[in-house]
Amino acid sequence: MDEEYITEAQAKLAQDTTSVPEFWVNKYRNEAAKNWDKFYKRNTTNFFKDRHWVEREFNELRCQSEGNNMPLTKVLEVGCGVGNFVFPVLEANDHLYFYACDFSARAIEFVKAHPGYNSGRCHAFVCDLTKDPLTDEVPADTVDLVSMIFVLSAIPPEKMVEAVRNVYRVLKPNGKVLFRDYGIYDAAQLRFKPGSKLCENFYVRQDGTMAYYFSEEMLKQIFTDAGFQPMSSEYVMRKTTNVKSNIEVDRIFVQAKFMKPA
Numbered sequence: 577m578d579e580e581y582i583t584e585a586q587a588k589l590a591q592d593t594t595s596v597p598e599f600w601v602n603k604y605r606n607e608a609a610k611n612w613d614k615f616y617k618r619n620t621t622n623f624f625k626d627r628h629w630v631e632r633e634f635n636e637l638r639c640q641s642e643g644n645n646m647p648l649t650k651v652l653e654v655g656c657g658v659g660n661f662v663f664p665v666l667e668a669n670d671h672l673y674f675y676a677c678d679f680s681a682r683a684i685e686f687v688k689a690h691p692g693y694n695s696g697r698c699h700a701f702v703c704d705l706t707k708d709p710l711t712d713e714v715p716a717d718t719v720d721l722v723s724m725i726f727v728l729s730a731i732p733p734e735k736m737v738e739a740v741r742n743v744y745r746v747l748k749p750n751g752k753v754l755f756r757d758y759g760i761y762d763a764a765q766l767r768f769k770p771g772s773k774l775c776e777n778f779y780v781r782q783d784g785t786m787a788y789y790f791s792e793e794m795l796k797q798i799f800t801d802a803g804f805q806p807m808s809s810e811y812v813m814r815k816t817t818n819v820k821s822n823i824e825v826d827r828i829f830v831q832a833k834f835m836k837p838a
């Protein structure tokens with residue numbers, strides 16, 4: 577990241593000295609699943625775009641076309657929403673089997689109603705990563721890959737390590753986590769109004785959903801505390817134009833891979 581950009585971003589963030597009363601902080605934390613469910617009631621399947629960049633960024637998901645006798649690669653997408661990651665990848669690679677979970681029951685209903693949902697290649701279920709064992713639905717040590725695409729940022733920081741440990745238990749030894757999420761100093765973080773910050777780098781949006789902005793260091797700490805070995809990590813910068821205001825903004829994401837040791 578550019579030094580000048582970082583200095584300006586830090587100065588902007590330092591201006592916000594407000595704090596959210598503890599009652600509200602607890603309420604947002606306790607009602608996270610309810611607020612995401614309302615989000616999907618309002619937006620149905622229309623909010624997030626299909627994530628067609630995924631195979632370009634994560635070669636593990638590309639079709640290897642090594643013949644039909646190869647066992648299917650088992651992938652678990654946690655926090656799958658309405659399937660904007662799952663369905664494009666399933667369509668592009670017929671050698672994958674997907675487990676997909678989310679704590680919004682409504683999101684899972686949308687996944688099951690999708691024309692691409694085929695129970696021979698996909699199993700969707702409701703699960704709160706911070707408290708429901710994934711092993712209730714997925715046998716321990718059996719999954720090749722877990723994708724975490726913009727989900728960990730929605731989880732309060734003090735629950736992140738436990739959520740990642742939950743993922744660890746279903747992965748095979750040498751299995752990998754493919755991760756992409758919001759990076760620190762992302763334009764969306766700098767746009768929050770005073771009174772939205774719940775704790776360092778963690779904010780509540782107007783609809784009650786929450787978002788954390790990761791530094792590479794913080795992300796590495798969470799995954800190593802949960803038992804993973806870091807494989808790669810980078811900030812991905814994208815300039816996007818806000819359609820309403822026609823202003824160009826700097827989106828910053830963190831993309832990383834972690835391995836469960838053998």
Ligand SMILES: C[S@@+](CC[C@H](N)C(=O)[O-])C[C@H]1O[C@@H](n2cnc3c(N)ncnc32)[C@H](O)[C@@H]1O
Pocket residue numbers: 608612613624627654655656657658659660661677678679680683703704705706724725726727730731
């Ligand atoms: C920004 S959306 C991303 C959806 C999807 N991964 C994608 O890329 O389109 C975040 C999702 O994480 C889910 N989520 C947040 N906290 C969760 C938790 N503790 N357990 C399971 N799902 C959670 C939300 O319901 C929401 O669907």
